Amino acid sequence: MVRVVTWNVNSLKARLERVTEWMNEVQPDVLCLQETKMADDAFPSLHFEAMGYESAHFGQGRWNGVAIISKIGLDNVVTNFADGIEPDTDARIITATCGGIRVSSVYVPNGRAIDDPHYEYKLSWLDRLVAHLQRDTSPAADVIVTGDFNIAPADIDVYDPSKLAMSTHVTTAERDRIRNLEQWGLVDIFREHHPEQKLFSWWDYRSGDFHMGRGLRIDLIMGSASVHARSRWTTVDRNARKGPSPSDHAPVLVDLD
DNA sequence: ATGGTTGTTGCACAA
Numbered sequence: 001m002v003r004v005v006t007w008n009v010n011s012l013k014a015r016l017e018r019v020t021e022w023m024n025e026v027q028p029d030v031l032c033l034q035e036t037k038m039a040d041d042a043f044p045s046l047h048f049e050a051m052g053y054e055s056a057h058f059g060q061g062r063w064n065g066v067a068i069i070s071k072i073g074l075d076n077v078v079t080n081f082a083d084g085i086e087p088d089t090d091a092r093i094i095t096a097t098c099g100g101i102r103v104s105s106v107y108v109p110n111g112r113a114i115d116d117p118h119y120e121y122k123l124s125w126l127d128r129l130v131a132h133l134q135r136d137t138s139p140a141a142d143v144i145v146t147g148d149f150n151i152a153p154a155d156i157d158v159y160d161p162s163k164l165a166m167s168t169h170v171t172t173a174e175r176d177r178i179r180n181l182e183q184w185g186l187v188d189i190f191r192e193h194h195p196e197q198k199l200f201s202w203w204d205y206r207s208g209d210f211h212m213g214r215g216l217r218i219d220l221i222m223g224s225a226s227v228h229a230r231s232r233w234t235t236v237d238r239n240a241r242k243g244p245s246p247s248d249h250a251p252v253l254v255d256l257d
Numbered sequence: 258a259t260g261g262t263t264g265t266t267g268c269a270c271a272a
Binding site: 062206 | 263
C-alpha cells in the first residue's frame, strides 16, 4: 500500500509542528506540499530525513514554494516546467519519481479576479502544465499530478455556486483546463470514488467560513488510468483544518495498492 | 453591504 497526500500548508515554517504531528499519525509514503513560503536553504530536509523521508523542495522565499517528501524513493527531480517549456517565474511545480510513480506537486496560480492579469497567467500556467506532462512522462505510466489547483472542478465542489458565479476558481475557462488534463489521461481520484460527496479542502480563514461549512474543493489528486485502477480509498482530512493555527487547506489522501 | 483572517525577511500584499 502506498499512501499519497497533498497539503497546501500556507507556510511550512508556521506549520512544521502540525505537519510533523500529522505525519506521525497518518504515515504518508509521499507527501506533496504547497505554499511552503520559504527559500530552499530554509527547507527542513534534515528534519524530514530524521523521520525517514527523502525530500526535494523548490522554493523562492516569501511566496509559493512546493515540495515532495517521500519514504519510497525520490529520483529524477525536475523543478519548474520540463526543459523546452517557457519556465515559470514562480516556484509552483516540482516533479519526482517515487516508488515508480511520476509525481508532480503543483501550486496553480490563484487568478485573483477574472479582470486581473493574474487570471490570464493562471490559464497559461495550466496550458504549460499539459505541455510539461507531454514532455516529462506518458499517460500510460503511473502518474500523479496533485496539489492546490485553485479550481473547483464542478458546482458540487462549491458551497454555494450562486455566490461564486463569474468569479475565479469556477469559470468555464478554468474548468476547461481540468478537462484538458483529463483528455491527456488524468482523472480526479476523489470524485471518481465519491461521485455525490460534497467535501471541501479549503475554507477561508475569515468570517468563520470553516465553521459555517463555506468551502471549496480545490486540492486535487489527479492520477493516470493505472493509478486510478490501483486506488483503494481517498478522503479529505478536514480534522486537520481544526484546532490551533491550522492551514486554510486540509490534506487530501489516497491509498494505492 | 464587499464585511473578515492569516502569513510574510510584513509596515503592503497575497490568499
